[in-house]
Amino acid sequence: MSLSEPIRRANEAAAGQILVVDAPLTLESGAVLASYRVAYQTYGQLNAAKSNAILVCHALTGDQFVADTHPITGKPGWWTTLIGPGLLIDTERYFVICSNVLGGCLGTTGPKEINPATGQPWGLDFPVITIGDMVAAQVKLIDHLGIEQLFCAIGGSMGGMQVLKWATEHPDRVFAAVPIATASRHSAQNIAFHEVGRQAIMADPDWSGGNYFLEDKRPERGLAVARMAAHITYLSEVALHRKFGRNLQDRKAISYGFEADFQVESYLRHQGASFVERFDANSYLYITRATDYFDLAAEHGGRLAEAFRGTPVRYCVISFTSDWLYPTSESRVIVHALNAVAGNVSFVEIETDAGHDAFLLEEPEFFATLKGFIEGCARHRGLI
Amino acid sequence: MVAPGSRVLDIGCGDGALLAYLASEKNVDGRGMELSQAGVNACVRSGLSVIQGDADNDLPTYPAGAFDYAILSQTLQATRQPRQVLESLTRIARRAIVSVPNFGYWRVRLGLLATGRMPNSSLLAHSWYDTPNIHLCTIRDFLGLARDLGLVVEQAQMLDRDGQPWRFRADSGAANWLAEQGVFLLRQAD
Numbered sequence: 042m043s044l045s046e047p048i049r050r051a052n053e054a055a056a057g058q059i060l061v062v063d064a065p066l067t068l069e070s071g072a073v074l075a076s077y078r079v080a081y082q083t084y085g086q087l088n089a090a091k092s093n094a095i096l097v098c099h100a101l102t103g104d105q106f107v108a109d110t111h112p113i114t115g116k117p118g119w120w121t122t123l124i125g126p127g128l129l130i131d132t133e134r135y136f137v138i139c140s141n142v143l144g145g146c147l148g149t150t151g152p153k154e155i156n157p158a159t160g161q162p163w164g165l166d167f168p169v170i171t172i173g174d175m176v177a178a179q180v181k182l183i184d185h186l187g188i189e190q191l192f193c194a195i196g197g198s199m200g201g202m203q204v205l206k207w208a209t210e211h212p213d214r215v216f217a218a219v220p221i222a223t224a225s226r227h228s229a230q231n232i233a234f235h236e237v238g239r240q241a242i243m244a245d246p247d248w249s250g251g252n253y254f255l256e257d258k259r260p261e262r263g264l265a266v267a268r269m270a271a272h273i274t275y276l277s278e279v280a281l282h283r284k285f286g287r288n289l290q291d292r293k294a295i296s297y298g299f300e301a302d303f304q305v306e307s308y309l310r311h312q313g314a315s316f317v318e319r320f321d322a323n324s325y326l327y328i329t330r331a332t333d334y335f336d337l338a339a340e341h342g343g344r345l346a347e348a349f350r351g352t353p354v355r356y357c358v359i360s361f362t363s364d365w366l367y368p369t370s371e372s373r374v375i376v377h378a379l380n381a382v383a384g385n386v387s388f389v390e391i392e393t394d395a396g397h398d399a400f401l402l403e404e405p406e407f408f409a410t411l412k413g414f415i416e417g418c419a420r421h422r423g424l425i
Numbered sequence: 426m427v428a429p430g431s432r433v434l435d436i437g438c439g440d441g442a443l444l445a446y447l448a449s450e451k452n453v454d455g456r457g458m459e460l461s462q463a464g465v466n467a468c469v470r471s472g473l474s475v476i477q478g479d480a481d482n483d484l485p486t487y488p489a490g491a492f493d494y495a496i497l498s499q500t501l502q503a504t505r506q507p508r509q510v511l512e513s514l515t516r517i518a519r520r521a522i523v524s525v526p527n528f529g530y531w532r533v534r535l536g537l538l539a540t541g542r543m544p545n546s547s548l549l550a551h552s553w554y555d556t557p558n559i560h561l562c563t564i565r566d567f568l569g570l571a572r573d574l575g576l577v578v579e580q581a582q583m584l585d586r587d588g589q590p591w592r593f594r595a596d597s598g599a600a601n602w603l604a605e606q607g608v609f610l611l612r613q614a615d
Contacts, residue, residue, distance in 0.1 A: 357469065358476075376476055380483065383432075383491035385456070387469045388476035392462055406462070410469045417472020 056080040056141070056148025057105060057112075062181050072168035075157065079182045080148025081105050081140035084124065085132035087186070093424055094188045095130060096179065097139040098196030098203035101328055102268075102320055104147040107139040108132070113147075113319045122403045129412050134424070135192065142203075143178040144170045144328050146321035150178075153254070153321040163323075165251035170327060172199070172335045176206045183214070190214050192422055193415065197221040197400035198367065199328070202335050205375070208356070209337065209348040217355045217418040219411070222364050222400040224371035225345055225378070226336040231366065234274050235329040238267030242322045251323055264322040265313030272312045277363035277396035281305065338378075345378035352379075355421070356386040357414040359407065361399040387414060426522050426580065426610050427451060431493035434458065434518060436480050437500035441468035448473070456492075458483060481505045484513035492518040499548065499606070501525050503557040508570060515576055515613045524608040529563030529601040532586075547586070548606060564601045571611060580610040 060079045067073050082105045087094060097107050097120065108124040110117060124130040124137055141149035144167070152167035159166070183191065194204045194215050201223025208218035224231070242248055245263025249256050273281075285305040289295065292302065301307040341347035356379055360372035369390045379386040391407045393399045399407065419425045427433060429451045435444050438457030441464075447453035457475035459465045468475035476483070480497065481504050495518035497510070502525060504510045514521035526548040527533070533544040543553040551558065562570070564583070571578055581595035583604035593600040595607060 355474070373478075376478070377483070377486040380476075380486040381488055383488060385474050386476060387465075387474050388478070389465050389469055390462065390477050406466055410466050413466075413470030413472055417469075420472060 057082045059148055060182050060185050062178075062185075064181075066174070066177060066181075068168055068174045068177075069171045070169050074150065074168065077143065077150035077178060078148065078154075079140050079143075079150075079178050080145075081138060081182055082107065082109065083139075083186075084108050084137040085135055087136040087188070091188050092190070092192060092422060093134065094136045094138060094183075094186070094191050095193045095195065096183065096191050096207070097124070097137060098179075098194065098200035098207075099139060099142065100196070100198040100200045101271075101332065102316070102325075103200070104145065105139045105141045106147075108137065111319075114315070119401060123408070123411075129408055130195075130415065134419075138182070138186065140179055140182050142175040142199075142328065144175070144324060144331060146324040151321070152251070152323035152327055162252075162254040164254070165323065167323070167327065169330055169334075171331050172202045172206050173210070173340075175331065176203055176210060179203070179207070180211065180214075190216055192424065193217040193219065193418065195219040195221070196223075198223055198397065199332050201367075202332060205337055205348075206335075208352070208354045212352050212354050215354050216422055217357070217415070219357045219359065219414065220372075220375065221359045222361055222367050222372075222397055224367045225338060225348075225375050227333050228371070232333045234271065234366075235333055237270050239326050239329060241266040241270065242326060245322075248322060251326075253322070259317070260322045261317040264317045264320065264325060265310075267322075267325060268316040268320075269309040269313045272309060274366045275396055275398040277365065277394050279363060279394040280396055283394070284308075345374065346381035349379050349384050350382045352382065352384050354385070355418055356384060357410070358386060358388045359400075359410060360388075360390045361395065361397070361404075361407075362390060362392050363394045364397040364399065366397040426520075426608075427453065427494055427496075429453070432456075432491070433494045433496060434487070434492045435496045435498075436484070436514075437498060438468060438473075438475060439464050441471055441473045441475060443496070443498070444468070444473050444475075445471060479504075480510045480513075484510060484517065487513075487517040489516050490519060494518050494520050494522055496522045498522075498524045499526060502561050503559065505559070507560045507562075508574070511570065511576070511611075512574060515574070515611055519612060520579070521611045522608065523567075523611060524606055525562060525564075525567050526558075526606050527564045527601065527604050528561040529565060530605050531602050532605075534602075546605070564595060564604060564607045567607065567609070568596055571609070575614050576611045577614050578609055578611055582608045584608065 106118045107120045108118045141147045144151045152163045156163045194207045196204045201220035204220045208215045242263040245260035247258040248260035288304045290304045290307040338345035360369040376388045432454045435457045444455040465477045495514045536544040583591040583600045
């Protein structure tokens with residue numbers, strides 16, 4: 042029994058509700074998962090008509106603990122400003138569901154879990170998964186909950202990709218879709234940054250070809266570097282400068298060495314160090330790969346509009362001015378494709394200097410837009 | 426001019442007042458386009474389907490016949506390519522409703538003649554250096570463009586300074602002198 046086993050068991054205990062699907066899932070790669078588990082959290086009550094369900098799709102390093110305390114970090118959930126009793130997504134009115142994605146590391150089947158065929162953690166034997174596979178696993182969860190049609194699917198970044206996949210693959214099962222700070226495909230720049238992160242992990246000797254659990258190791262340095270590099274892409278240059286400038290960390294002068302002289306260095310090191318406590322390195326490889334492979338147009342003969350043809354879904358696309366990871370131009374591509382099929386779409390670009398991470402923050406204009414859209418849809422759906 | 430239950434695109438919809446009115450009073454399936462973030466936010470907040478965009482860049486993305494009506498109110502003169510915009514409008518909608526301020530209005534003409542300075546009226550309330558109105562025209566100019574594009578003018582309503590309808594025909598000399606603005610219902614020829 043490896044040292045990491047207790048950690049894994051603790052994670053499992055912390056994972057919340059678990060759906061075990063004892064039926065094979067054929068992945069987009071052609072590989073088959075004989076069975077799998079989906080860990081999820083729910084908030085509020087499903088109404089009698091089962092018409093008030095909102096699926097929240099989490100981003101790359103997010104998880105199902107969207108609106109309550111995180112079991113590992115003890116910190117508030119990542120959208121507690123948005124979701125809860127009396128809040129914008131009011132859990133006294135809506136039934137909110139959030140599940141850990143396939144390939145994730147907080148209870149849903151992923152590379153950290155045990156491969157039933159070998160009795161060992163999957164490691165790199167885990168099949169490569171896609172955004173479509175993540176959604177396919179979520180579909181089983183929504184089926185299990187007896188929900189015919191989601192009132193709304195909402196998510197930012199990679200969560201927005203899942204929203205797009207849901208709404209285009211299952212247009213009759215999604216009344217309203219809110220893809221935020223996202224894209225219909227990964228750009229070369231997106232892929233490039235992910236590749237830096239993956240190479241950092243794989244360059245760490247403790248990664249051990251992906252079998253670190255078997256050797257009681259964890260590639261913490263590599264994963265931390267991956268997080269540090271990625272974290273820069275979540276912030277804008279302006280915000281980074283405003284927050285840190287060239288301020289020095291706990292010292293009055295530069296040290297002529299390689300300590301964290303600057304506050305921004307100290308901040309990034311902290312981001313890296315805290316991330317490795319809650320995230321699995323192999324999961325990071327698999328999930329970044331899934332987003333790199335995402336290309337909604339390619340799945341529809343190269344024309345994105347074809348993905349939306351005849352769609353009854355009401356879309357609200359939101360982007361942020363200072364987001365250079367998923368810039369507004371990417372959202373406009375989605376909006377124009379929806380226009381091309383005369384889809385029902387609203388689109389707002391929110392003015393902020395918070396960068397990509399703005400979707401996780403309480404930006405007043407963002408919240409006001411979201412509130413208006415959800416209330417408008419709720420009226421059309423007869424929920425208010 | 427808008428029939429009940431129709432599909433309408435309002436370009437330059439501002440805070441969505443017209444769309445909200447059409448939705449509630451005429452059961453219209455309305456969409457909007459607005460340049461300002463404040464305007465778009467106000468619209469989406471009130472439950473309207475509105476995208477942030479402009480006539481020059483975003484109209485070409487719609488398919489032919491997507492709407493029954495496309496409304497462009499007091500905006501054509503602020504577009505970079507009025508000719509293309511008018512073509513797009515009549516392509517994506519079966520009918521376009523376009524209103525334009527009349528630069529041939531007597532007060533505008535007299536203002537320039539008397540003061541020697543660029544006209545500044547209630548409909549053209551900007552100084553020459555900060556006006557968004559870069560392609561001004563007269564009623565006669567507008568009708569000329571519609572004719573060049575082979576468009577059918579189904580209705581034309583001349584409005585006076587208070588927005589009240591005049592009885593003049595749009596193609597009359599009187600209209601080109603006396604109307605402060607014109608509202609036109611246009612479509613492509615069959």
